[in-house]
Amino acid sequence: MSGAVLVVLEHDRGTIAPAALEALTAGRALAAQLGTTLEALTVGSNGDSLVADAESFGADVIHQAHHALLTDYNPEAWGEVVAQMITATQPAVVLATGTDRGNEVLAQAAARCDSAFVANCLTFEPGQPGGTFGVTRVRWGGSLIERATVAGTGTGTGTGTATGTGTGTGTGTGTGTKLLTIAHHAVDASPAANPGAGTATVFEARLDPSVARTMIVARVERPAGVTLATAPVVVGGGRGVGSADGFAPLQSLADLLGGVVGCSRAVTNLGWRNHTDQVGQTGTRIAPDIYIACGISGAIQHWVGAMASKKILAINTDPQANMVTKSDYAVIGDLHQVIPAITAEIERRRAT
């Protein structure tokens, strides 16, 4: 039997990241495909609290990495722990969350192992002809899918040869551990049907004191409340809003619905809204019950940040706008007339 599928469980001082449950779900399917076991790794003793989650999602073994320096997130220390786990347990695959932290930790681990690392995978095809390991992954924030092969640790270099158009072709042939992250929202988290009792085992990491150099030295906690990333309703505005003041009716509608206001990159660049309100590939990825996109053309940059919304309603004067043709629902018209009418209708129904 080949080595295990080892899932690195992202957590923040003992609170598991939702994406880690998706990674366990994807890891369990991959382990079944490979005919091997699902194992999990928690970093730091405050991650010991994740054992129950790991068990219910089907982890057979939970490695708990302990060290005095592992009191909080630290990209170099976490990457070093993952690299040491690879050496110690020789997993077939290390799978982490396709999030800022997950991608950062696996990049650190891959740099230490001098092996490939493929970020934001969607699917896995381990048994390719010639023994290569295939994946599909996200490009352009999800606007394009890349089919790739990945080499493992050890002998891991590709046999790429540049062709006339200058794009490498070839296959990754490394036989060791494959380092991968699973794109956020690529799979829905689902617990194992018949989970067994996992075996928790402490892994004493050996860390050089120098890894303390990327330790968090202070935190500013955000006041509790709805954020763009977690809001059930987002009312977004684009260039069509016309001005910074033009966002007032969007704000009123968002307030009525217990939601928040978002915006496109064009709006941020015009200085109408702060970047913290920006929905998009380089802004915030949103996943509300409904996204109401007003006066937004729907460039790729914006669309990939909005596409995880459960439903999208576009309000636009242009019926051919990308945002309109890709949306579930649309209203054709001037947002400055349509939104106040919606607000008035909500207030009218609430009054009766």
Place this chain on the structure above:
Amino acid sequence: MRILVCVKRVPAPGSRISITADGLAVDTAFLGFTTSPHEECAVEAAVQLVEAHGGSATVLTLGPAEAEEQLRYAASVGVSNAVLLATDGADWDPQRTAAAITAAITAIEDRDGVFDLILFGNESADSGGFQVGVRVARHLDRPIVNGIKGISIADGIATLERPTDAGQEVYELTMPAVAGVKEGINLPRYPTLKGRLASKKVQIAIIEPSAKPGGQVLVRLEPPAELTTSTTMLGNGPDAAAAVVDLLEELGVLR
């Protein structure tokens, strides 16, 4: 203060991406090019730090000869030195890219002195590998933290701010150090006419990069499955309000 910022030339795709017939690249026949967004902000951060602390900023890219356009753009907003690692247009994998950039940085530093701070974009807009900066920092044995939206420098320490869902994390890296920057750290300035003229005179140092391919190999690019097949029209203008509110009730968001 010596600052290096590494950027990538990427297509500006608008609302649609087409793939070449061989499936190996984005069809850029009708596309303009730009600096990857996080890196455009990294350039602005480098320029602001030099304005505040003195010294000089250098911009470096690995890409085709045409990437000179992105180097000149950085020069037009205040970067004084430019380095091009000229490829034949091939999309280099992350390991290979990092090895070539590391070699170039080492050569430049041997001649001109160490960069106090090296800035990367958190990830590129096109291939999104999330790793080149980390690999370069590791090769150079310098600390790196990604996801940075705030940088201040004092007494040889770079204080970095990283927003998260829970709030904000603060890191203090002893320089020389490396940071992966995200859009939102600043609002990049537009070049002035004077800046544009000055950028034409900046000498671009051209290095022929050499590094062996890594273990991630592109097989082909494919369009994603379309999620929505049809759009339900709720009406035109303010008359559509009732239908919209019916929908909000149906979705249970009207409480």
